[in-house]
Amino acid sequence: MNVSEHIEAVYTEVRRRNPGEAEFHQAAAEVLESLTPALERHPEYIETGIVERLVEPERQLIFRVPWVDDRGAVRVNRGFRVEFSSALGPYKGGLRFHPSVNLGIVKFLGFEQIFKNALTGMAIGGGKGGADFDPKGRSDGEVMRFCQSFMTELYRHLGEHTDVPAGDIGVGGREIGYLFGQYKRITNRYESGVLTGKPVGWGGSHARTEATGYGAVYFTQEMLATRGEDFDGRRVVVSGSGNVALYAVEKVHALGGRVVACSDSSGYLVDEDGIDLELLKDLKEVRRARISDYVEAKPAARFSARGRVFDIPCDIALPCATQNELGRDDAVALVKNGVRAVAEGANMPCTPEAVAVFREAGVLFGPGKAANAGGVATSALEMQQNASRDTWSFEQTESRLAEVMRDVHTQCRTTAEAYGGNSDDYVLGANAAGFLRVADAMAAQGVI
Ligand code: NDP
Ligand code: 2IT
Numbered sequence: 358m359n360v361s362e363h364i365e366a367v368y369t370e371v372r373r374r375n376p377g378e379a380e381f382h383q384a385a386a387e388v389l390e391s392l393t394p395a396l397e398r399h400p401e402y403i404e405t406g407i408v409e410r411l412v413e414p415e416r417q418l419i420f421r422v423p424w425v426d427d428r429g430a431v432r433v434n435r436g437f438r439v440e441f442s443s444a445l446g447p448y449k450g451g452l453r454f455h456p457s458v459n460l461g462i463v464k465f466l467g468f469e470q471i472f473k474n475a476l477t478g479m480a481i482g483g484g485k486g487g488a489d490f491d492p493k494g495r496s497d498g499e500v501m502r503f504c505q506s507f508m509t510e511l512y513r514h515l516g517e518h519t520d521v522p523a524g525d526i527g528v529g530g531r532e533i534g535y536l537f538g539q540y541k542r543i544t545n546r547y548e549s550g551v552l553t554g555k556p557v558g559w560g561g562s563h564a565r566t567e568a569t570g571y572g573a574v575y576f577t578q579e580m581l582a583t584r585g586e587d588f589d590g591r592r593v594v595v596s597g598s599g600n601v602a603l604y605a606v607e608k609v610h611a612l613g614g615r616v617v618a619c620s621d622s623s624g625y626l627v628d629e630d631g632i633d634l635e636l637l638k639d640l641k642e643v644r645r646a647r648i649s650d651y652v653e654a655k656p657a658a659r660f661s662a663r664g665r666v667f668d669i670p671c672d673i674a675l676p677c678a679t680q681n682e683l684g685r686d687d688a689v690a691l692v693k694n695g696v697r698a699v700a701e702g703a704n705m706p707c708t709p710e711a712v713a714v715f716r717e718a719g720v721l722f723g724p725g726k727a728a729n730a731g732g733v734a735t736s737a738l739e740m741q742q743n744a745s746r747d748t749w750s751f752e753q754t755e756s757r758l759a760e761v762m763r764d765v766h767t768q769c770r771t772t773a774e775a776y777g778g779n780s781d782d783y784v785l786g787a788n789a790a791g792f793l794r795v796a797d798a799m800a801a802q803g804v805i
Pocket of ligand 2: 451452470473521522524525553704729730733734
């Protein structure tokens with residue numbers, strides 16, 4: 358069997374064994390397609406079954422999460438934690454609370470996380486979890502009881518050297534606080550490093566809140582620099598208006614760009630003056646409101662419940678909401694409007710068809726594994742601070758983040774050049790570089 362046949366056989370088996378998990382199939386296909394040159398140079402990875410082992414999580418947990426709502430009614434959600442790979446360190450990756458969460462989504466996210474975490478150069482394995490709980494419209498008390506019930510099951514699988522969750526969609530500082538409190542209560546241990554994304558003041562790291570959005574913009578800045586360009590004076594569209602999107606907007610503005618549109622699941626917002634970030638932060642971080650409310654405070658802006666945010670002309674697009682939010686038609690519209698660069702702040706926001714459109718048009722494209730790695734990298738910095746009982750300044754932490762993003766960018770380009778001959782192929786570069794680091798560790802650790 359040659360390398361292509363081997364990869365095809367692994368993919369066929371992934372589909373057969375994981376029926377109905379469309380997002381996991383999609384994520385696996387994207388990585389596997391990039392591995393031919395790496396496996397041709399390393400036949401020992403085929404002999405030791407590295408790829409077959411990588412696509413099978415080390416452990417998958419699914420559990421009942423019962424809780425009582427404010428009216429006294431019993432609710433039941435489903436919780437997940439997929440511990441995908443511990444080759445490089447404890448399982449590491451966020452928790453997502455969203456009604457769309459199912460096993461296939463958690464597995465796609467956990468699989469991506471393995472390679473992303475490897476790219477950061479830190480000692481972190483890959484995992485992901487969450488629940489089909491919808492925090493929208495829930496009181497703080499309801500969210501607290503849900504988090505306590507979730508942790509009452511999950512705590513036995515966690516530990517600072519075992520599995521270290523963080524936030525993702527629907528999980529921010531509030532939820533991490535409740536989860537940490539329950540873990541501490543059950544275990545009777547103040548184990549700071551068991552969760553990251555904690556608020557600053559009791560174990561959280563400066564710049565973790567900002568890290569994913571800032572990191573995605575740093576990565577884009579590096580991509581633009583390869584063509585002698587930068588953010589200054591550029592029009593930018595950012596989708597989403599959550600944690601990643603807000604801090605992407607903040608950094609774009611700091612670098613002289615202008616974000617003219619953003620979105621949430623109810624529609625999108627255009628503000629030609631540039632998004633007023635203080636207003637948007639107050640709406641989203643404090644009031645937990647909809648972006649349509651922005652227009653009440655700023656009537657010159659326009660909200661649209663229909664249509665597509667990526668139809669708004671821009672030089673740079675940063676999809677920062679959710680998977681498969683940017684399809685072929687969006688990509689065609691962006692290219693027609695002259696987009697120069699696209700970087701994925703979210704995980705897998707661009708469909709494979711959209712990525713193909715960018716590739717054909719020669720648009721710089723930064724895949725999520727590389728572009729949004731700043732969040733988890735700063736989580737690893739939080740773990741370092743917790744382990745040494747130290748607190749670094751914002752500046753010190755942000756400069757480490759910037760250094761990691763520059764290094765991830767360089768790794769993508771040099772690996773793409775070495776394994777495919779085209780240093781602009783960030784998809785190949787990110788997948789191959791992440792894979793090689795994990796594969797080396799797996800080969801050394803034996804068949805486990
Ligand atoms: P948040 O919950 O803070 O924000 C999510 C944003 O995306 C909201 O604006 C939300 O709108 C929108 N959104 C979510 N789901 C959908 C959907 N199905 N359709 C349309 N819009 C949707 O999450 P984050 O900002 O933390 O995460 C955003 C993305 O970034 C995710 O893909 C996540 O996996 C990824 N990511 C996050 C990291 C982090 O550190 N937080 C690190 C790396 C990647 P609404 O409020 O209306 O639901
Ligand atoms: O997708 C991601 O990288 C995250 N949600 C952050 C994970 C983490 O452990 O900080």
